[in-house]
Every structure is written in structure tokens, then in C-alpha cells.
Amino acid sequence: MHAIDSYPIDNNHTIVINVSDLLNGLHNVNQDSERNTPSWSSDTQLQLTNQKQRGLVSDEELTIFVILNNVFLSGAISTVGCIFNVINIIVFYRLGFKETVNISLLSLAVADFGALLTLVWKAVCFNPYFHNWEKIPFDYQGIQYFTAGWPHVCFARISSLITAFVTFERCLCIAMPLKVRRIITPKRTAIIMISIFLLIMGSIAPVYFVISLGPKFFQKRNRTLIGLIYSQYGSFVEYISLCFNIFVQIFSVLAVIICTIILVVELRQKSAWRTKSTGTKDSSSNVRDVKVVKMVLFISIIFIICFLPSAVNLIAMVTVSEYSIRGRFSNLFVLTWAVFNTFESTNSTVNIFVYIKMSSKYAAVFHNMFGSWMKFCGCHSEVEESKEN
DSSP: OOSEEEEEOSSSOEEEEESTGGGSSOOOHHHHHTSSSSOOOHHHHHHHHHHHHTSSSOHHHHHHHHIIIIIIIHHHHHHHHHHHHHHHHHHHHHHOSSSHHHHHHHHHHHHHHHHHHHHHHHHHHHOHHHHTOTTOOBOHHHHHIIIIIHHHHHHHHHHHHHHHHHHHHHHHHHHSTTTHHHHSOHHHHHHHHHHHHHHHHHHHTTHHHHEEEEEEEETTTTEEEEEEEEOTTHHHHHHHHHHHHHHHHHHHHHHHHHHHHHHHHHHHHHHHHHHHOOSOOOOHHHHHHHHHHHHHHHHHHHHHHHHHHHHHHHHHHHHOTTSSSSSTTHHHHHHHHHHHHHHHHHHHHTHHHHHHHHOHHHHHHHHHHHHHHHHHHTOHHHHHHHHHO
8 A cells, every 4th residue: 555655754753745635636745855854865865856757747747737727727616616515505405304315415515515615725725826925834735735635535525425325325215115215214314414424524533633733844945834743643543544535435436336327227127117008107206206316316427427537546546556646657646636636526516507407396496596696697497497397
């Protein structure tokens, strides 16, 4: 496992090169050499330089891409996504909690809002005007890692687990349509949602007990700034939390893929059965359930498209030794994670369009909230069409 590598300096300090923050953005190797006053040997520095020269992406290309992607593209998508998810939270709250799907999707909107808000803050931290401002008394990479990196991992994993639960619930609705309402009640759904939040937050919390922010001397800048301070067992605790979150991510993606395949097969079988059956008419509840299943399918497919590449990337981190922050392909490693962060922000942003198009109840509440504005923008007809469907 090359997720975290460390170099012992003395009994109380360790230089840590960490990839969990690379799940959320660029982590400069030079920063790690500044975490403690002692520096690496010239041989180690030469080895890292040669590794970068042998990579597929140059330092200049990486810097330009990360700034354009993290600051502008991902930052813009995340800002819009925060607004959209606030709307989602309000709409699902107004829809009430009698239906389990409303509770799950409200929780998903809260998790997506948290994931996007941390990406907005990360975009601010990576802004070159921000981190080159001499008056700022802290190390921008350490700050974004501590206040945006791990919080984003937390909310992104919560979002993944909730998506997996929603697809699993829809599978039960098809497999056991008469029993599922007794098994998955609104109260139990609320308990499951709270448990997911507590589980992931609990897996992240130990990191904040072993890593803190404090004054630290940076040799490259020849000044003392507020930066990351690791305790004696900081790297080990961080490694355990990272491994758990990698497992959660891969598990969630696999669960969503399996449940999505089951939903597609079951929908096709039911559609074929309705075609053969003549003179029968589905009840309004069955029609509503099918609409909900189709809406969940769209959400699941978007999730798979956006998160499957990052899951594959996590596997590559474990299986390819040179694909790490210190390996031959370190620049490619950072670049791919920057792209996948944009995928994640897109996934958390576009759900509102699925809800408007495929949920008549959502569209009705949305129209009541923004009806006059929709008429002004010429979008009124689309909302009315979704309500009729």
C-alpha cells in the first residue's frame, strides 16, 4: 500500500507524504520537506527530481492544469452546486417525511452541499493570488488540507453511502413490494441516515486528534507560518482513516452498480409483463413507484459515471507502486485526482435537474417557490411538463 509513506526524523517527528489530501487537490512535495526543520538528504531530493522528470506530466503542465481545474472549473461548478443543493434541501423539507425517499434525498442534498462547500473553499486556497499573498500568516496547503481536504472526503463518502442505500431500497421495493413498507419505515430510514453521518464522521474524527494547526518554520519561505503539526502517531492514524474511506468508496460504487443492474433488469421484466397483459391497469401507487425507481436509476447512473473512475484510481494506487505522490507518475497522480474532484462536484450538482424532470411533487414545490422567476426566464413550460408527467 503506497497511500502514505513516512520518513522518520527523530523520536518525536516524522515527515509524512500523504495522498488523502490528493483526493481533494494538489499536495506539493516541497511542503512536506518543510513540515519540520530537518531537511532531506541530497540523494533523496535528487531521486524525487528524477522521478518527476520521468513522469508523463511536467511540473509546468501540472501547475497550469490544477489552477485552471481546481480554481475555475471545479470552483464554479461547486459554487452553483451549493445553491442547487440548498434548493433541494428546502424542497424536500417542504415535501415532508412521510415517504422514505424524501428523507434519503434530503440527507443526500445535505451531504452534497457539504462536499461542494469544501471544494469551494479549496478553490479559494488554490487561487495563486491567495497563496502568494505575503501578508497571509499561514501555509495555504496545510490549511486547505486541514479545513477542506478531510471534510470533503467525509461528506463525499456520506453521499456515496446514501446513494447506495437509496438504490438498495428501490431494489427491495421491486423484490418485496408488499413487505418493504413495513421493513423500511420513515423512522428507520432517518435512523439509517443519521448512522451513516455518524459512522463516516467518526472515521474522520481521529485524524483531528493527531493533526493540528500551529506555528511552524518553513525553510523555503524563511518564515514561521501556521501549518500542519503531526503528533507522534499522526501518520498511522491518518493511514487507518484513509484505508477505511477507500473501502467505503469502493464498496459504495460496487453496491450502486449491482443495485442499478438489478433495477434495470426488473424494470424491463415488468415492462414486458405489462405489454403481454391486456385489460389491466396499474394502480396510481404502482405508477408512482415506477417513477421513483426511474428517478433513482438516473441518480445512480450519474453517480457511477462520476465515481467509478475514482474507485479504479484507488485500486491503481494500491497495485501500481510508481503511481503515488513519490512515484514516477506523481504528477499524473495529482492530475487525475484533480479531474476526479471535478467529476464529484458535477455529481453533487446535477441531481436537481433529475428531480425537476422526473418528480412531479418536486416540480410542483419548485414551481411554487420559483414560478414567477421561471416565467421570466421562459422555463415555465418545462416545469409544467414535468408536473404533468
